[in-house]
Amino acid sequence: MSNTLGDKYRVQVFGQSHSPMIGAVIEGIPAGMAPDMDFITAFMARRAPGGALSTARKEADTPQIVSGLNERGETCGAPLCVLIQNTDARSRDYDQLRDVPRPGHADYTAAVKFSGHNDIRGGGQFSGRLTAPLCFAGALAMQLLKAKGIAIRARVHSVAGIDDAPIDLAHPPMEGLCEGPLPCVDADTARRMAEAIEAARADGDSVGGIVECWATGIPAGLGAPMFDGVENRLARALFGIPAVRGVEFGLGFAAAAMRGSAHNDPFRMSDGHIVTDSNRHGGALGGITSGMPLVVRAAFKPTPSIAREQHSVSLSRGEDAPLVIQGRHDPCIVPRAVPVVEAVVACVVMDMALCDKF
Amino acid sequence: MSNTLGDKYRVQVFGQSHSPMIGAVIEGIPAGMAPDMDFITAFMARRAPGGALSTARKEADTPQIVSGLNERGETCGAPLCVLIQNTDARSRDYDQLRDVPRPGHADYTAAVKFSGHNDIRGGGQFSGRLTAPLCFAGALAMQLLKAKGIAIRARVHSVAGIDDAPIDLAHPPMEGLCEGPLPCVDADTARRMAEAIEAARADGDSVGGIVECWATGIPAGLGAPMFDGVENRLARALFGIPAVRGVEFGLGFAAAAMRGSAHNDPFRMSDGHIVTDSNRHGGALGGITSGMPLVVRAAFKPTPSIAREQHSVSLSRGEDAPLVIQGRHDPCIVPRAVPVVEAVVACVVMDMALCDKF
């Protein structure tokens, strides 16, 4: 089940960076839905490489649905399989990597787990390329969720230590982010983030960052206690995105330094509904949604592929060996990670919604 | 599956704070193991209430194994059921809570999810009390892991913003922590943490903190790509502990502010083995163990139950209502959370070990 996400909205991702195709099989889509291919394609384009801040690899990433639709183009209750061709794979760039694993990548650990049979080309199944079918699944979920009044949006919370402006977590700016590859509340901060990314690229280096995602319109009562709650499911899912090193909800790690009287969100009535004025709890209490916006952050490490020479080992010779990584790489994964985080959150929220049949 | 953890070492927890019993059913324990009840009881005592910094509730917490052993007292391949009596439950303390939910607790969200039928006594199934059977399952796993050369230890990384001394993540001090309810590298820091907890209690308030856990001796190659990796499983499990708001691995959120050249851990040979001198990756790359110590941190929010009057609502009257919480509560959950984090990590590592039959 390693490549599968969800119980009722089940997304199984397959493919490697340089396999003929990548794709996903999605089970549990309610029957009778006509996928909005314009919306889905536009959403996937946000993740696609080619932007000013990303790798030069070109991918058309046109998704082809080969099962799951009836003759009217509606979902029919059968698993939907979507395929994406891998067209611009330059496998020759990666030949040396079978012997000398890249620091910070899964080359070494995969070689151990799969006894040297892992697909080393482009990172194989560990490649960020597999987030493309995840984005398809997420966009489909968003279309379904929108009909229920649920919206999902993410911003770049920080890059290279540069933080976007603080926001009111009880009223996240779903529509108020700046345009461009680094959606922020403050456009000037986004510019400084972009400069930091360019500076890292110029140095043959890379930088990390934090993505913050909000989901509004979720009714209270979704989720479950203990191990199947909102946080458990989202955390399991988000750690499936390559390079994520931390996940937090509401105030997250900052809560650990606070007192209870300052952290608790008091309840009050508002137009006959129970709300909290603040949203330090991030929309989930005891694993169950509270009706307040869901707030989750994922920390991305700096791209491990850097142009500088690094120290590694030769697996075949059992000795230290220098490594210079060829190929095309993002100096910062965060811009492309924004839609991926949105997609993963959408899949999980959709799954919880179906589990609870709200 | 909300109360169940693991695929091959499966722990199903049951019970509520004030039900007649709590317990767990554990499937997948290798046959032929004689549980070391002295070790298990001693481990569970670390979590039990009654210490200087915790609630006054008394629980003997003597675990009774009622299935899963053969006539020689060895595990026999059948599920092991362990029971713990709930003896000192004062249900009268909680009567008002069915109407006025406590801020920061699951009272409100559970009432929505379970249509008002949730067990409100002592927090019901959301109570920290359910970590007692988790500790049993974790101690059993530790006994099994010890035979494989795997050790697990946690420290208090911070309380109320007071940080313990930094350590070398490549060589965590498995044996070098100070005694007492707040195991730290630096005993003086532990004292200051204790003072901060006492100060909060004196103020009718509470504080949060961070627990850091290490696992050493895990071979490289355990885990899986994408959604079933080390981080995915541990995060799903750790967010099952009440009050956890964030989980991170290696440098975690701090990695997001770094450059790749500073964050990558170079590989090198050491006595014929592949190691990294630093351990910023925290023992897992691509969801698979690297052979370096596993490093994970969980952030705990301040205990939501505080003695001060708080604002809430009356569910029956649909209007704002003040709330003063009766009952006994920990001013800081962190001291008792230390063995719980160890136990959860042990269960997950044991599960991964069985999945990969190492």
Added chain:
Amino acid sequence: MSNTLGDKYRVQVFGQSHSPMIGAVIEGIPAGMAPDMDFITAFMARRAPGGALSTARKEADTPQIVSGLNERGETCGAPLCVLIQNTDARSRDYDQLRDVPRPGHADYTAAVKFSGHNDIRGGGQFSGRLTAPLCFAGALAMQLLKAKGIAIRARVHSVAGIDDAPIDLAHPPMEGLCEGPLPCVDADTARRMAEAIEAARADGDSVGGIVECWATGIPAGLGAPMFDGVENRLARALFGIPAVRGVEFGLGFAAAAMRGSAHNDPFRMSDGHIVTDSNRHGGALGGITSGMPLVVRAAFKPTPSIAREQHSVSLSRGEDAPLVIQGRHDPCIVPRAVPVVEAVVACVVMDMALCDKF
């Protein structure tokens, strides 16, 4: 998951024939239900030993619910744990069996699987004793299903080759079975079955039989295609009852000898509903309920424990060895299997109902 049945109405059974207790943990019971202990106890009594045709072992089998209820005795959304004491276990009867496995039992296969650590006393976890908690779970499901208009009933279809009278599968006699340990349409057949069982007992031998179960009131549309359909789930569940060797639906194996024109059930309108006059399909088409009564049969082999001397081997000496089985055994398991089949069918139907939230 070996001891677990169901996705949404999840029943985890634990215990061995001679462990201190046996029981079950049930997840997914809708909150707010007050278990009807009189009904449950009466249902469980149908399975209990002690009847004229069964073993002399006495078991009070009083179920004790130790979690999952709120202070009003209603289900609260937490897992319900039920315990049953093992009081009348005579372990000394079984000592020789660790060395000389009983033909037709799991003694040998369990010894291989669990490396000789299996609990041999009374058959350990393979004992029919574990159907007692299944009956509890089934009775609880029946109470819930009854409120939805769904009824479940089983008859003895045959014993020792003696068949009960044929019935109209479209209108099973839910209320028309004879009293006693062998519920049949034809009371005289039941008497002849009882005589065959007594004759086998007198010969130090045993007999098998077939149980047929019906469920009425299930709406059309429950279930799923392929591997999670009505038949898949029921078959997986029913083969969990000890001694079951075959499971069939509708006409079952008899359908294999027929022509399509004789086997197909034509649809027709009846009072605005779609029905079939005949019910050769047994209530499920393509894994999905049709609205007609569900019809399933399970074949039970003759009790493998017989009083006659049998041939076996000594595991310790690696040589052939005679075996005379001590202890108390049912000459025919079928009478006690009737409520067990009903219980298992009830659990599966309840699970499907919750999965589809009808």
Added chain:
Amino acid sequence: MSNTLGDKYRVQVFGQSHSPMIGAVIEGIPAGMAPDMDFITAFMARRAPGGALSTARKEADTPQIVSGLNERGETCGAPLCVLIQNTDARSRDYDQLRDVPRPGHADYTAAVKFSGHNDIRGGGQFSGRLTAPLCFAGALAMQLLKAKGIAIRARVHSVAGIDDAPIDLAHPPMEGLCEGPLPCVDADTARRMAEAIEAARADGDSVGGIVECWATGIPAGLGAPMFDGVENRLARALFGIPAVRGVEFGLGFAAAAMRGSAHNDPFRMSDGHIVTDSNRHGGALGGITSGMPLVVRAAFKPTPSIAREQHSVSLSRGEDAPLVIQGRHDPCIVPRAVPVVEAVVACVVMDMALCDKF
């Protein structure tokens, strides 16, 4: 999980009879295996239509592997996705079926479950066409099992009430079956079966039959007690093949008419191994393999699509309606079901083998 089979050797099937493609995603294939495409293609050809006794629909059924292999063509630990084009689909044949459901098919039940959005063309996801990717997965499993000394073979046990000759279940004739579409022990019986099929076709009718499958070389000790045993898993899987109405092991339903003394298989030593001379238990005791050949039978109903006019209803008009089925259909599914049963048994045995890492 409705389209997914297995825990460790996980096969997810997707597609509909007339979707652009059908296929499967297989997780858990051991890394480093080079699929034998000649063997796989030949195996799949046994299931393909076009034989003398089957539908006239032509399908090349060339499987295309689009993920899961490394640059050397070996499995790499990533999920393997295999695609098969649907080329000869004549959707116009099925237009009337959306309104008038075919007796014995899932048209009606699927329309209810999927609110009329089900893919009606060619039976949609309920089509026997989806057994093609199952055969791919089974052939791959067979290649892996062969390396462990495990062989799997099925025969036509009966067609239209005509039984093949009896065999010794302890020594199934793995190599001794007659050639042709109806592999039997007795070639003359196969001829009479073929005549019965042709006679049914000539009458615009169809016939059913029973397939018996054997697996040899499985070591003792695979499987699990209760709900995850050999029988549970095989039954769940086999009922996923369209038209299966019954599944039995060893003597199956016939055991119900026997006495224990005649049914038990005595153990004895043979060359240092524990065996049984007879194999009435069919290779599994208590859900765990005994080391004797696995014996399982699946009963197939007569093909519900017949040329004769049948009675049905118009869903749109809510009134009775006659039905004449157009299109091409097998007068007996049994010849093509033989490799499908082998494939499903191979997938399940492979899954159990990986679960127990033998």
